[in-house]
């Protein structure tokens with residue numbers, strides 16, 4: 001409703017947010033990091049929640065302290081300033097040491113997760129991802145399968161300036177491609193990233209992965225989609241890469257191993273046919 | 280400075296400002312005139328940069344492209360940042376430094392008045408050139424304010440112009456910083472020891488050192504990009520054995536301290552305003568000085584937290600995560616000291632205090648999201664998403680910008696000799712404080728839900744919070760026109776301000792008459808005056 005009629009209904013929606021009764025709208029509830037579907041994404045999310053909770057707790061304390069001052073020590077309430085309060089070494093030591101402890105509590109699990117993330121051993125499948133202005137190329141190393149992945153036609157038509165097409169009518173507007181990357185669930189996938197022109201960044205929020213694709217550099221990152229989470233996962237290029245930076249989505253289909261094997265065989269066959277046709 | 284030259288100056292000291300536009304403004308050497316020019320220039324740039332922000336938010340109001348081409352959209356995000364950072368924030372702080380530092384340390388003027396003139400007059404030319412890129416074939420720079428190669432090299436006619444403009448801004452900042460350091464080090468009144476200096480002067484001193492250390496680094500990075508483009512070097516080009524990541528290391532070695540260049544003077548301003556309206560000395564003055572200095576130092580060893588996704592070795596990621604987290608300690612000390620200053624005070628809520636209080640709350644929110652961003656594994660999700668946009672705008676808008684506004688409301692009566700309409704200023708405050716949150720808070724949600732930054736169009740599930748954010752942007756933008764009107768009418772007239780302006784002011788600037796005399800302290804203030812003026816000693 002909001003997108004079609006613009007300003008007036010946007011205002012209404014804001015008012016709705018401020019407490020007036022309004023029809024429920026699911027997108028208002030997109031507030032937090034997704035739980036994700038890989039073996040590491042949940043752990044990264046709980047790091048995020050952990051720090052967020054600490055910040056909230058500290059915020060309640062600090063803001064509470066300020067609010068008490070703002071309410072209690074106003075001159076209009078007859079407050080008389082205590083001008084002898086100039087400094088206190090004890091207080092200053094306390095509020096230096098306690099934050100250090102809290103930071104250590106936050107840093108330890110973060111460091112542990114970081115070490116785990118860097119571990120690319122035991123991967124069962126390697127895929128090379130190359131960024132181009134403005135598409136991705138996926139190459140299944142050792143399989144001879146390779147293809148480009150570009151914004152799908154429906155989104156591309158709708159996203160033109162004044163196209164007259166309502167983005168709401170396009171399924172997965174700006175987040176779908178002609179050829180998605182296909183991976184098996186329950187297998188560790190090793191992704192090698194590079195670029196042919198400028199810097200791009202490969203981001204799938206549900207995988208908690210964002211890694212830059214840089215010309216002349218090969219970056220690596222690995223992930224394993226949980227065995228019970230087959231599905232289609234969508235993300236975008238995250239590093240400004242020129243005019244159509246906003247229009248090079250990343251779409252990954254995670255299939256059950258048997259389905260994946262079937263898909264791969266089909267791709268190989270197609271590739272072989274292409275090769276004979278070319279000869 | 281040589282004696283004879285000083286005598287020359289004394290000749291026309293007694294005449295006050297020179298007559299004629301060229302004599303007074305183009306050939307200005309007076310710190311107040313130059314400060315005014317800096318502030319007016321910054322105000323103009325805030326309006327231009329703000330208009331660009333509104334173009335961005337208009338396009339992002341609903342999904343689909345309604346108003347601009349993606350290339351132009353990228354130009355807007357790039358130019359908005361360059362104009363706001365280098366044209367708005369930095370000149371605003373330099374303008375405030377020009378006005379206040381001589382008055383606060385008991386000096387007649389800045390130490391190097393002609394250099395001062397030069398460093399200001401570089402700016403209009405630099406920005407004329409930068410803004411002119413909007414009209415050249417291919418349009419304005421669109422590769423982001425961080426000017427990352429290889430993308431930046433794809434810029435057409437805008438490339439040499441914007442690079443040259445950035446060089447000029449850098450020179451202007453360095454000269455301004457030299458002037459601040461020389462003034463503070465050599466022109467303080469005899470009794471004004473370093474640890475008696477007001478916090479604004481202190482934080483500016485640290486800022487000036489940061490500027491001198493990092494602006495040449497930016498100049499180096501820019502120069503290497505230029506030689507890569509025109510002279511066949513390959514510092515950052517993989518094709519010739521160079522490395523695009525090297526550029527990012529150099530840029531952020533400048534870029535992170537740059538953030539503190541924008542925020543340290545804000546700490547100074549808030550440290551002056553909160554004691555005044557709490558009617559209590561600043562709590563922990565010395566620890567405030569040391570905390571500022573440690574923040575300055577730490578700012579040099581955290582830069583790679585801007586580039587966790589480029590693929591650094593584990594040890595590097597670990598190091599930059601831990602150093603970045605450490606910044607929370609001195610920043611926390613500051614927030615606790617400000618809170619304790621208000622504790623057992625006698626608070627009133629004049630416009631400068633309102634903005635300072637909003638700074639306390641909202642800058643702290645920006646600090647929290649900064650701490651979250653330091654957590655490397657989580658940063659893989661936050662990086663280059665709207666969460667980052669929300670974070671740095673909380674630090675820079677209700678942070679640095681609110682402090683600039685607070686400073687203007689605090690010192691404007693001293694500058695102009697008139698009090699402004701405080702009721703209207705409170706309206707300005709409430710509109711700004713509400714809309715700034717409507718504008719930036721939802722961007723946290725957008726980022727966490729997966730919306731990347733710097734995109735002109737987005738998937739439909741991001742529509743709702745983008746619409747809210749755009750409403751906030753227009754509300755916040757138009758509220759600032761009130762500020763412009765208040766300043767203009769205050770300069771032109773109004774109720775006469777007393778010398779101390781506010782009830783419980785400390786600091787040498789308040790010992791001068793209102794409006795402040797053209798040459799601030801022609802004779803140095805006595806020890807007694809200095810002691811009366813210093814906070815908490």
Ligand SMILES: [Cu+2]
Nearest residue numbers: 200201237241
């Ligand atoms: Cu890209």
Ligand SMILES: [Cu+2]
Nearest residue numbers: 535538582585
């Ligand atoms: Cu930084």
